[in-house]
Amino acid sequence: MAKQRYIQAINQVFLDEMERDENIxxxxxxxxxxxxxxxxxxxxxxxxERVYNTPICENSLTGMAVGxxxxxxxVILHLMFGNFVYTGMDAIAHQMAKLRMMTGGQxxxxxxxxxxxxxxxxxxxxxxxTPFPVLMNxxxxxxxxxxxxxxxxxxxxxxxxxxxxxFFLEASGRGGxxxxxxxxxxxxxxxxxxxxxxxxxxxxxAIGTMVRPALRVxxxxxxxxxxxxxxxxxxxxxxxxxxxxxxxxxxxxLVIVDESKDRCSAASHIAAVMADKCFxxxxxxxxxxxxxxxxxxxxxxxxxxxxxxxxxxxAAVKSxxxxxxxxxx
Amino acid sequence: xxxxxxxxEQRRADWLALYERMxxxxxxxxxxxxxxxxxxxxxxxxxxxxxxxSGVGVCSVLEDSDYITSTHRGHGHFLAxxxxxxxxxxxxxxxxxxxxxxxxxxxxxxxxxxxILGANGIVGGGIAIAAGAxxxxxxxxxxxxxxxxxxxxxxxxxxxxxxxxxxxVWKLPVIWVLENNGLSEFTITDKVTAGEQIDRARAxxxxxxxxxxxxxxxxxxxxxxxxxxxxxxxxxSFIETKTYRIRGHLEAEDAFLGGYSYRTxxxxxxxxxxxxxxxxxxxxxxxxxxxxxxxxxxxxxxRIAQQVDAAEKFAEESEDADPELIYDxxxxxxxx
Numbered sequence: 001m002a003k004q005r006y007i008q009a010i011n012q013v014f015l016d017e018m019e020r021d022e023n024i025x026x027x028x029x030x031x032x033x034x035x036x037x038x039x040x041x042x043x044x045x046x047x048x049e050r051v052y053n054t055p056i057c058e059n060s061l062t063g064m065a066v067g068x069x070x071x072x073x074x075v076i077l078h079l080m081f082g083n084f085v086y087t088g089m090d091a092i093a094h095q096m097a098k099l100r101m102m103t104g105g106q107x108x109x110x111x112x113x114x115x116x117x118x119x120x121x122x123x124x125x126x127x128x129x130t131p132f133p134v135l136m137n138x139x140x141x142x143x144x145x146x147x148x149x150x151x152x153x154x155x156x157x158x159x160x161x162x163x164x165x166x167f168f169l170e171a172s173g174r175g176g177x178x179x180x181x182x183x184x185x186x187x188x189x190x191x192x193x194x195x196x197x198x199x200x201x202x203x204x205x206a207i208g209t210m211v212r213p214a215l216r217v218x219x220x221x222x223x224x225x226x227x228x229x230x231x232x233x234x235x236x237x238x239x240x241x242x243x244x245x246x247x248x249x250x251x252x253x254l255v256i257v258d259e260s261k262d263r264c265s266a267a268s269h270i271a272a273v274m275a276d277k278c279f280x281x282x283x284x285x286x287x288x289x290x291x292x293x294x295x296x297x298x299x300x301x302x303x304x305x306x307x308x309x310x311x312x313x314x315a316a317v318k319s320x321x322x323x324x325x326x327x328x329x
Numbered sequence: 330x331x332x333x334x335x336x337x338e339q340r341r342a343d344w345l346a347l348y349e350r351m352x353x354x355x356x357x358x359x360x361x362x363x364x365x366x367x368x369x370x371x372x373x374x375x376x377x378x379x380x381x382x383s384g385v386g387v388c389s390v391l392e393d394s395d396y397i398t399s400t401h402r403g404h405g406h407f408l409a410x411x412x413x414x415x416x417x418x419x420x421x422x423x424x425x426x427x428x429x430x431x432x433x434x435x436x437x438x439x440x441x442x443x444x445i446l447g448a449n450g451i452v453g454g455g456i457a458i459a460a461g462a463x464x465x466x467x468x469x470x471x472x473x474x475x476x477x478x479x480x481x482x483x484x485x486x487x488x489x490x491x492x493x494x495x496x497x498v499w500k501l502p503v504i505w506v507l508e509n510n511g512l513s514e515f516t517i518t519d520k521v522t523a524g525e526q527i528d529r530a531r532a533x534x535x536x537x538x539x540x541x542x543x544x545x546x547x548x549x550x551x552x553x554x555x556x557x558x559x560x561x562x563x564x565x566s567f568i569e570t571k572t573y574r575i576r577g578h579l580e581a582e583d584a585f586l587g588g589y590s591y592r593t594x595x596x597x598x599x600x601x602x603x604x605x606x607x608x609x610x611x612x613x614x615x616x617x618x619x620x621x622x623x624x625x626x627x628x629x630x631x632r633i634a635q636q637v638d639a640a641e642k643f644a645e646e647s648e649d650a651d652p653e654l655i656y657d658x659x660x661x662x663x664x665x
Contacts, residue, residue: 025468050468052499057491060457064495067461070446071396071475073468090488094451095458099439104430105658106441140659163661190663238663 004181009149010038010114010170013156014076018046021074024160027052028061028078036116038170039078058084062113063091066099069109076160082117082169085131096165097140108163112156116172118209118259120307125295128303130260132207135167136236136269142166142190143236147211149179151234154188161187171209191238195247199229202253202317205244206232207266210257210289213310220310221317228317236266244270245277252283255316257308262290284320289313333620341620347389347545348615349629351381351608354405356633357414360641361404361421361435365580371423374435377405379543379575379600382607383508384409386548386570387476390556396444396462396475398455400508402574403448406478407438410445418640424647431650432658444473452514453486455479460492463501463565474559475503482513484526493567497533500564504555505530507567508542510574515582515591530567542570543607546614572607573600 004012011034018024026042032053034040043051054061058079065077079088092113099107119128135143142164146152152170159166196211197218206214211232218228231247233240248254254274258267267288274286289308297303333341358376365374377384380402388397388409399406407417412428420427421435428440439447446462449455459477466473483489484507496503507526511518530537536558540547548570555566575597577583603609615621659665 023469025464027464052464055491055494055498057488057495060460060488060491060495063454063457063488064461064464064492067396067398067446067458067463067475068465068468069461070441070458071462071465071469071473073465090451091454091457094454095449099447100661101655101659102429102433102437103439103441103447104428104432105654106429106439107446108661139665142660142663164663238665 001180002183003178004149005176005178006149006152006171007037007176009153009181010156011040013153013160014039014042015045017157017160018042018050022050023072024074024076025050025052025068026076026078027054029054029056029080031078036080036170038114058088059090062088063095065111065113066091066095066109069111070099070107074160075111077111077113079113079115081127082115082131083126083129084115085135085167089134092141093138097138101140109165110163111165112159112168113165114168114170116170118172119291119296119303120173122298122300122303124298128296130291132169132236132258132260132266133264136266137264140165141237144168144190144234145171145208145236146234147171147208147232149177149181150186151188151194153181154186155190155234158187158190169208173209177212188234190235191240193231193233193240193243195229195231197228197230199227199251201227201251202255202320203229203231203247203251204255204257204313204317205270206230206257207236207259209259210308213308214257214313217310217313217317220314226317226321233270239270239273241273241277245274248274248278249281252281253320254282255287255289255313255320257289257313259291259308261293262288263293265290284322287316287320289316337620344615344619345621345625345629347385347549348608348611348626349633350385350409351545351611352629353414353633353636354381354385354408355608356637357408357640358404360637361418362576362580364641370421372434373579373581374421375402375579376576377402379606380508380510380572381405382545382611383506383542383548383570383572384478386545387478387506387552389549390553391444391474391476393443395473396446396459398446398459398462398477399448400455400478400480400483401436401448401450401452402480403436403438407440407445407448411443412438412440412445414636415640415643416440418644419647422644422647423650424644425650426643426647427650430654432654453479453483453488456483456486456488456492459503460496460501463496463503464499466502467499472560473502474556475501476506477503478506478508481507481509481511481518481522481526484529485513485522490529493530493533493535496565497535500562502559502562503565504552504559505565505567507569508572509569510572512574512578512591514578515586517591527567527569535565535567537567537569539569539571542572543605543610545607545611573605575601
């Protein structure tokens with residue numbers, strides 16, 4: 001184990017994997033200068049034959065990823081901001097997500113699309129989206145949302161070595177976060193949730209950027225006599241339905257924290273699945289802490305008014321606490 | 330028949346092969362059109378009839394290992410690149426023996442083993458894929474080319490300008506083939522297009538040439554030059570093949586048009602005349618300069634009739650597509 005920042009862990013995976021497999025190519029806007037830091041030294045190390053600093057044209061870049069993969073390469077496409085999933089959406093939805101199925105399984109598409117998502121930094125509506133819902137809904141792509149540097153390493157390695165299109169959603173605000181990262185070969189399988197903190201009274205299912213505030217709230221709740229379990233799906237497609245359900249069946253209460261807009265959010269989907277799977281064990285309604293169905297505003301005070309903050313998570317848990325405080329008293 | 334020199338013999342064989350491929354596409358699609366009109370297959374079909382010289386001329390200089398991307402009007406490209414007619418028919422009929430196991434249908438016929446990266450239901454959908462395949466070839470240091478077949482409708486998609494730009498700036502081994510039939514679905518392309526589309530390639534400094542798309546030899550010659558340039562590492566080229574779509578945008582088009590039309594019967598008839606139709610024109614030339622006899626052409630006609638009958642029988646008799654397969658093939662090694 002060694003301490004690494006989240007963004008460094010990602011950067012190291014790019015360097016390691018491209019060293020290990022010369023069939024990997026990487027391209028995207030400004031990857032040469034690495035404005036997010038995650039592609040630092042990649043261009044310098046592997047050169048213009050494998051790393052392409054592209055013009056600004058996401059709609060062609062997503063289609064080119066498909067073509068390069070169909071031609072046998074293993075592709076990493078850096079889309080910069082999560083919002084640019086939308087500008088590149090045509091080929092994502094119509095080609096990347098569909099061609100394997102539509103060709104009868106003839107075409108493997110080993111593509112990792114990486115981009116930073118989320119708000120909270122006054123970047124306003126066009127640079128603050130969390131595109132989980134649209135990506136979860138395209139039918140043929142994995143959606144990966146690591147919260148920690150270790151999971152960033154393990155999930156990115158799995159994504160790059162896999163044969164399916166995978167959207168690796170970088171928790172932008174967490175670039176500076178550091179944590180213990182296993183050294184050497186380390187892969188985290190898709191579809192396996194992680195329990196960050198065990199508890200008995202309520203399950204807080206937190207996604208990506210929301211894991212950190214969820215843990216803060218859980219620790220605070222502990223002082224208040226409420227034992228919260230914090231579970232992190234780590235991948236939304238595939239989703240560890242059984243893992244999350246096991247936690248919910250144990251605690252009987254569920255709060256889901258998700259930075260996407262509420263309507264058709266990952267939280268909404270998980271709520272529906274858990275209502276179905278755990279109905280007989282639920283002691284209270286399932287609560288969602290999400291962003292309302294509006295665009296992220298610029299001014300900090302306005303942004304924070306709609307952002308899923310620790311206070312809102314805390315309030316959501318308290319709203320269904322009811323008997324658990326009594327039972328723990 | 331007079332004695333032919335070796336050179337003439339080779340040309341006779343080559344030309345007959347071109348003729349046979351064009352006629353195969355024509356007869357296959359005539360059958361598909363007939364069955365579709367009679368409601369004998371699911372989905373809609375978009376026929377390539379009238380444009381055969383373009384796809385056949387283009388693919389005649391390619392190897393199986395070279396890539397093509399195609400359009401929603403892709404049967405002709407599929408057969409021109411060596412796709413199997415029976416597997417294509419079974420696909421159109423929605424059968425598990427189809428080239429895409431019945432999961433793609435008419436607008437999505439693909440055979441990756443032959444470099445056919447697929448017909449595509451999105452107008453312009455193949456453009457960035459072709460550029461990407463060329464990027465893949467270049468980064469893999471492979472001796473292949475990528476060919477993007479697209480129409481004048483697709484040429485108005487913004488993705489073309491983006492991909493032309495990247496292919497030129499990185500000298501990608503790609504040949505852009507604009508099959509200009511003058512029609513964007515149900516709209517005359519000229520009415521919605523400023524300037525000449527070929528100039529969009531010239532704007533990024535790419536060699537660009539316009540040829541008679543109903544002359545298979547003219548298409549082949551332009552294509553050979555472009556492929557040689559790409560294989561030599563000299564980058565992309567752009568070819569416009571001027572042609573015409575004889576059939577409607579799709580086979581059931583009359584039902585959509587409700588008595589209205591976007592073109593005249595006289596125009597259609599003019600393009601069907603022996604001096605315009607790519608197959609009739611080439612037959613005349615084969616007999617006059619290619620050393621072929623009417624008996625040669627009759628023999629080809631007979632052979633193709635049998636192939637088309639056999640393909641239809643195969644499609645008809647094959648088992649329906651397997652619904653369970655959806656869950657097995659959406660991802661590699663993973664259930665959705």
